[in-house]
Amino acid sequence: MGYAVALGGKGGTGKTTVAGLLIRYMLNHGMKPLLAIDADSNSNLNDVLGVPLEETLSEAREEMKTRLRRMHRNSFPYQNGRHFGPDSD
Numbered sequence: 001m002g003y004a005v006a007l008g009g010k011g012g013t014g015k016t017t018v019a020g021l022l023i024r025y026m027l028n029h030g031m032k033p034l035l036a037i038d039a040d041s042n043s044n045l046n047d048v049l050g051v052p053l054e055e056t057l058s059e060a061r062e063e064m065k066t067r068l069r070r071m072h073r074n075s076f077p078y079q080n081g082r083h084f085g086p087d088s089d
Contacts, residue, residue: 003031016040020048 005022007015016038023036038045039057046053 016045016048019045023049 003026007019009015019036019038023034026032026034036045036049037057041058043053043056
């Protein structure tokens with residue numbers, strides 16, 4: 001059985017603490033696999049869980065945008081050194 005849990009609310013209300021406690025509870029009760037995403041701009045869920053932060057959601061998003069731009073550029077022809085495509089001037 002799958003679960004989806006989202007926490008939201010004002011800053012300083014304990015969302016990260018509750019998320020950390022919930023994650024530990026789920027792991028201790030065999031509710032695996034588990035994917036936790038901290039989309040807060042001041043993300044520190046990794047600190048609460050005691051795990052290293054390898055990449056932020058923002059970094060992953062920017063990498064995806066860069067890859068999509070490269071793919072897009074390679075899909076449209078160049079003419080006289082100028083790129084022509086949907087986003088050209």
